[in-house]
Amino acid sequence: MKNVYSxxxxxxxxxxxxxxxxxxxxxxxxxxxxxxxxxxxxxxxFTLKDEKGTLSCVMFAGNRSGLTFRLGEGQQVVVSxxxxxxxxxxxxxxxxxxxxxxxxxxxxxRFEQLKAELSELGMFAQEYKRPIPKxxxxxxxxTAPTGAAVRDIIQIASRRxxxxxxxxxxxxxxxxxxxxxxxxGIHALAAQNVDVIIAGRGGGSxxxxxxxxxxxxxxxxxxxxxxxxxxxxxxxxxTIADFAADMRAPTPSAAAExxxxxxxxxxxxxxxxxxxxxxxxxxxxxxxxxxTQTLGARLKSASPLSRLRQDQTRLLHLEETLQxxxxxxxxxxRHLLELYKExxxxxxxxxxxxxxxxxxxxxxxxTVTDVGRVAAGELLTIHMKNGIVEARxxxxxxxxx
Numbered sequence: 001m002k003n004v005y006s007x008x009x010x011x012x013x014x015x016x017x018x019x020x021x022x023x024x025x026x027x028x029x030x031x032x033x034x035x036x037x038x039x040x041x042x043x044x045x046f047t048l049k050d051e052k053g054t055l056s057c058v059m060f061a062g063n064r065s066g067l068t069f070r071l072g073e074g075q076q077v078v079v080s081x082x083x084x085x086x087x088x089x090x091x092x093x094x095x096x097x098x099x100x101x102x103x104x105x106x107x108x109x110r111f112e113q114l115k116a117e118l119s120e121l122g123m124f125a126q127e128y129k130r131p132i133p134k135x136x137x138x139x140x141x142x143t144a145p146t147g148a149a150v151r152d153i154i155q156i157a158s159r160r161x162x163x164x165x166x167x168x169x170x171x172x173x174x175x176x177x178x179x180x181x182x183x184x185g186i187h188a189l190a191a192q193n194v195d196v197i198i199a200g201r202g203g204g205s206x207x208x209x210x211x212x213x214x215x216x217x218x219x220x221x222x223x224x225x226x227x228x229x230x231x232x233x234x235x236x237x238x239t240i241a242d243f244a245a246d247m248r249a250p251t252p253s254a255a256a257e258x259x260x261x262x263x264x265x266x267x268x269x270x271x272x273x274x275x276x277x278x279x280x281x282x283x284x285x286x287x288x289x290x291x292t293q294t295l296g297a298r299l300k301s302a303s304p305l306s307r308l309r310q311d312q313t314r315l316l317h318l319e320e321t322l323q324x325x326x327x328x329x330x331x332x333x334r335h336l337l338e339l340y341k342e343x344x345x346x347x348x349x350x351x352x353x354x355x356x357x358x359x360x361x362x363x364x365x366x367t368v369t370d371v372g373r374v375a376a377g378e379l380l381t382i383h384m385k386n387g388i389v390e391a392r393x394x395x396x397x398x399x400x401x
Contacts, residue, residue, distance in 0.1 A: 010090075014090075018083060024083040033074065034073060036072060041061060045058050046071060048079060056092075059081075059099065074206055077100060077102050079099050118243070124244065132259065134261055138165045139197075139198070140169065160261070161263040167189060169184075179217050197229070201231075203234040209237060213241070222244050228247075358383060361381050377394075378393050
């Protein structure tokens with residue numbers, strides 16, 4: 001019967017083989033850095049790759065003292081260390097003791113070259129950027145049909161405005177067919193007359209995002225008649241699509257917030273506008289009503305009938321004033337008449353005669369008031385209250401008083 005070994009025994013045997021190989025214990029490998037992650041413990045996990053393969057690497061925190069730069073995506077480096085097997089997982093990896101730079105990675109070279117070329121053509125010029133519509137009704141999304149990116153976009157867009165129609169083009173966003181799929185999605189959604197298009201995917205390595213660095217994708221975004229928002233990877237990821245798009249969003253979630261206006265805020269604004277319009281209309285109505293009342297009062301005061309009534313009232317007032325003045329004059333005249341009557345009465349000879357006095361006149365009718373004007377034997381006429389007596393002066397005697 002054949003010998004049967006456990007998994008641990010096989011992994012241990014392979015590890016011993018690696019340990020006994022002198023070349024694998026001190027080896028230098030050239031490649032491009034990818035999927036670089038700094039762990040909270042201080043260890044660095046990354047992948048070295050070239051055109052034909054990849055190699056997992058780890059640099060423990062104790063070996064980082066000789067690292068003079070920060071490892072990043074696309075860097076071309078030379079890693080020195082040993083290749084060993086991690087028995088638990090049965091995987092081999094390069095345990096790095098030193099890392100030195102070896103130029104810029106091939107993918108970054110392609111990225112920078114295409115970026116410079118398209119920029120020179122004017123594809124990234126600000127004057128070609130179209131504004132994103134503030135209020136949209138149809139949102140186009142070019143991304144993978146599964147994954148966090150499409151879920152975040154649908155959730156946030158639906159929460160902000162449930163009346164927005166979301167049209168998803170399920171594109172391939174990674175691999176050799178990704179660029180053509182993204183281009184087809186942009187063309188298809190533009191034909192659907194959407195208001196804005198979000199093109200993007202979740203985060204990943206530079207290789208995972210490379211479809212959005214292809215020339216045909218940038219050209220499709222630039223030529224699209226509909227405004228395009230790029231939402232590729234995380235905030236730190238930058239692609240050619242970001243430069244060609246009308247607006248770049250740091251994440252797919254942010255793209256949904258930029259594309260879809262929050263309906264509750266729109267409702268609040270509409271209510272504010274309605275209240276302001278109501279106040280304006282009511283103020284205008286009150287102003288017109290007051291003006292109408294003023295003009296009505298002016299018309300009423302200017303009408304002939306009103307003026308006739310005013311003149312009639314004025315004439316009645318003048319008539320009353322005239323009557324009062326006439327009554328006053330009559331009263332005053334009547335009073336004067338009474339005074340004159342009393343005066344006349346006091347001067348009347350008849351009144352004196354009634355009191356027992358008499359009036360004497362000579363033959364020529366002149367009143368005799370002085371005995372010096374009467375001659376002896378002269379005929380005198382004596383007037384009394386009830387008659388006349390003719391007498392002759394027999395004796396004249398002057399009396400001194």
